[in-house]
Amino acid sequence: MNFDFSEDQKFLANEARKFLGAQCTTAHVREVLNDESKSHHDGVWKQVVEMGWLGTAIPEEYGGLGLGMLELCVIAEEMGRALAPVPFASTVYFFSEALKTAGSEEQKKQLLPQVVSGDIVGCYAASEGPGNPDVSKLKTVFDGSKVSGTKIPVTDGDVATHAIVLAKEGSGASLVLVDLNGPGVTRKPVSTLEPTRSHAEIVFNGAPGERIGAAGDGEAHNDALMNRVAVLIAFEQLGGADRCLEMATAYAKERYAFGRPIGGNQAIKHKLAEMYVKNQVARSNCYYGAWALSTDAAELPEAAAASRLAASEAYWFASKENIQTHGGMGFTWEVDCHLFYRRAKLLAVQAGAPKIWKEKLVSALERKNAA
Incomplete structure (x- = not known):
């Protein structure tokens, strides 16, 4: 059995890498990092929209390319590798997938074509502070x-045009679509370790909303969505981890100390070898997650948790050891190592921190073993 991507999917990945390598360099990332007025790189975003990537996994009847989740996974890996400073994940992984899995036919026909065209930039508003969103403790309410x-x-709450909000409704919770440019919405930017992916505080004060899915099904829809998002974010982490390994390896070959490349030192060899092993473990788990995601397999909760944990560990370790391999240079503002470290720390807590996914993995395995 071959778990690798097809030749067409590898071609897509190669074309995406060439495009992002030319149009989304670390110089573009630094433009956003160094300019507090920028929430994202508008030029890169417009080109991503023109490439049609927002519609990769959106069916053709809604204006998308209709390619599928495997193709979205390979694009996600390249986006992570390039540190793309754009609201791609919020719009495609969270917003679009929530609509695809929970929205009505009318909502899909109305909203998904606008996502593909770039007229809608989406975000997902579940968190109300530290910790995993707990339906029993939600303070945001929806009255219908x-x-x-x-x-x-x-x-990306500061740049988004629409949000899907997890809100308490009655004794349960619901997903609610809100136009962020409408009445009753106040937004302000929130500073984080990773300014190239913006964040915001959004206050809803009687903002008009439209339910996505049935009333009270919000918790189930949120759990299902997180499993799908986890796999896609894991591929972004995988792309970043591989890029860190490449950077560290290249520097170890070109940096000389005492008359020879530092890559000849056993300590550096061990760093690079361990980075490689963790990345390969992460890739294996990500491929498992991609299979489960693309086939809607019953194993998706288990596969999502495994891919999320392995990719989080690999990216954090690779970004840290990349800095260490670069030595004194690695800690400077001029070297790009810190860009990947920032993104690794951010992605590790998006859609739930590793502790949460460890609990989910244990629960999934317990259910599997009890069956």
């Missing part, structure tokens, strides 16, 4: 027509 409450932090 309006939303009130505060969500923080919301990734």
Whole structure:
């Protein structure tokens, strides 16, 4: 059995890498990092929209390319490798997938074509502070027509045009679509370790909302969405981890100390070897997750948790050891190592921190063994 991507999917990945290598360099990333007025790189975003990537996994009847989740996974890996400073994940992984899995046919026909065209930039507002969103503790409420409450932090919440909000409704929770340019919405930027992916606090004060899915199904929809998002974010982490290994290896070959490349030192060899092993473990788990995601397999909760944990560990380790391999240079502002370290720390907590995914993996395995 071959778990590798097809030749067409590898071609897509190669073309995406060439495009991002030319149009989304670390210089573009630094433009956003160094300019507090920028929430993302508008030029890169417009080109991503023109490439049609927002519609990669959106069916053709809604204006998308209709390629599938495997193709989205390979693009996600390249986006992570390039540190793309754009609201791609918020719009495609969270917003679009929530609509695809929970939205009505009318909502899909109305909203998904606008996602593909770039007219809608989406975000997902579940968090109300530290910790995993708990339906029993939600303070944001939906009364059937309006939303009130505060969500923080919301990734890309300052640039998004629409949000899907996890809100308490009755004794349960629901997903609610809110136009962020409408009445009753106040937003302000929130500072984080990683300014190239902006975050915001969004306050809803009787903002008009439209339910996504049935009333009270929000918790189930949120759990299902997180499994799908986890695999896609894991591929972004995998792309970043591989790039860190490449950077460290290249520097170890070109940096000379005492008349020979530092890559000849056993300590450096061990760093690079361990980075490689962790990356390969992460890739194996990500491929498992991609299979489960693309086939809607019953193993998706287990595969999502495994890919998320392995990729988080690999990216954090690779970004850290990349800095260490670069030595004194690695800690400077001029070297790009810190860009990857920042992104690794951010992605590790998006859609749930590793502790949460460890608990999910244990629960999934317990259910599997009890069956």
